[in-house]
Amino acid sequence: MAAFFFEYGLFLAKVLTVLFAVLVCIGFVATQRQDKRPGDGRVEVRKLNEVLDDLRFALREHLLDPDQLKREEKNRKAREKRERKARRRDAKLARKRLAGRVEEEAVPERASLFLLSFDGDVRASATENLRREITAVLAVARPGDEVVVRLESPGGLVHSYGLAASQLDRIVQAKIPLVVCVDKVAASGGYMMACVANRIVAAPFAVLGSVGVVAQLPNVHRLLKKHDVDVELLTAGQYKRTLTVFGENTDEGRQKFVEELEETHALFKEFVVAHRPQVDIDLIATGETWYGRRALDVKLVDEVATSDEYLLKRVDDVDVFDVRFVEHRSLRERIGMGAAEGVDRLSLRWWDRLMQNRWMV
Secondary structure: OOOHHHHHHHHHHHHHHHHHHHHHHHHHHHHOOOOOOOEEEEOOOOHHHHHHHHHHHHHHHOOHHHHHHHHHHHHHHHHHHHHHHHHHHHHHHHHHHHHHOOOHHHHOOEEEEEEEEEOOOOOOOOOOHHHHHHHHHHHHOOOOOOOEEEEEEEOEEEEEEEHHHHHHHHHHHHOEEEEEEEOOEOOOOOHHOOOOOOOOEEOOOOOOEOOOOOOOOOHHHHHHHHOOOOOOOOOOOOOOOOOOOOOOHHHHHHHHHHHHHHHHHHHHHHHHHOOOOOOOOHOOOOOOOOEEHHHHHHOOOEEEHHHHHHHHHHHHOEEEEEEEEEEOOOOOHHHHHHHHHHHHHHHHHHHHHHHOOOOOO
């Protein structure tokens, strides 16, 4: 009898394995054939006031006696009830305002703070999501509201970060106060974005500045020439191609390339001065970086504090909403991203092991 059940269990396991493999294949084919429209996704909104209240209450459960805790819970429920009623009243008055039956000043709405996040890479890939988030916020923002952007970026391609900075400028142009918080780094293109803000807040050891331009290009012409390999480069226009990877570079080409770098640097400086006229541009446009406290001295930032400190100061006065655009990803994309993240974690783990005996700050 035991042998029968063993054989039956083995047969059932084989059937389930085959069925699972078939379903995976069907799912993969379906995702391959599925048309992914650009912009597929949704805006997710989370009210951080409620998250903070939950954290506070969870801690007080261990600090207060039962009677105090009961009073706290009663007060909390009463406050939440008042807030729900206020939101319903505000929504009703807003509908009347849109219908023209109530004056603008008659809508007693609490101000909102919209929190966005930008984690930049070389190509500023997060710009597309930032664009959608800003569009959503500007559609509902009212006078008195505020936008805070948590910005982290070491910089990258000029045109990519120029576009990202222009997206932030939409908020300023709409007369909505914009605050950029930098906890780690906003250098080069990252600072190009940050300087658009009405106010910049940086952590004490955040890295800011690097107002400069850099370019590097490998050249393997001598290696190819050594092996009798010719490269034909045909252009129309004197400066269509100044420096190349495979061809022989000339002093004239190098000079033109440097001129283009200097022109880009001049535009970068003009951009910074236009948005932060209080800085000494000759002092800060050398390509150097400053830590948060030193950045305050040279007027790269307006305040030294972490983003958490800034938000905690504001959370009792305004409704804080964390706004994120989340893309819809296919099964293939999720599997690929999961594999990439696994490789990244493994690499970082081994790097930590290699560096654990070295002095670091």
